[in-house]
Amino acid sequence: MTDDRIVNGGAQPEDDDPHFTFRPERLDEMIGQDDVRDQLAVFIQAARERKEALEHALLVGPKGLGKTTLGSVIANELGVGFKRTGGQVLERLELSQILTSLEPGDVLFIDEIHRVNIRVQEILYPAMEDFTIDLVIGQGGPGARAVHVPLP
Structure with a gap:
């Protein structure tokens, strides 16, 4: 008898992937907040083209909205710490x-x-x-x- 269930409690191959994360690392991995993502893409591209650091940014919103994740995404997109x-x-x-x-x-x-x-x-x-x-x-x-x- 085969187990054809869509959901099961067993380990999955992707469970062992050390690079798997729930937090997006790049802008194109972000879901939702399209306006914020689009604005950040413009800011990041401008900084890249000028070969300068991204100027100060203030990310505002309630807890759990992803402000820290956005900060990390900005750094990843720019290739900086x-x-x-x-x-x-x-x-x-x-x-x-x-x-x-x-x-x-x-x-x-x-x-x-x-x-x-x-x-x-x-x-x-x-x-x-x-x-x-x-x-x-x-x-x-x-x-x-x-x-x-x-x-x-």
């Missing part, structure tokens, strides 16, 4: 470390950016606008000094 952090846990030192470790063109995704502490924003905004950060080296007092660090 993707770093992710959360606004509610981001501290000045951590942000400085992340920013100085980015390669040119990398995508930094800050989830819940509206929850970033005001002191962290003091580092983030100049980094976004001027591509530089100022770091204080030393424990404070007369031995401490400020260093102006350009970002990629």
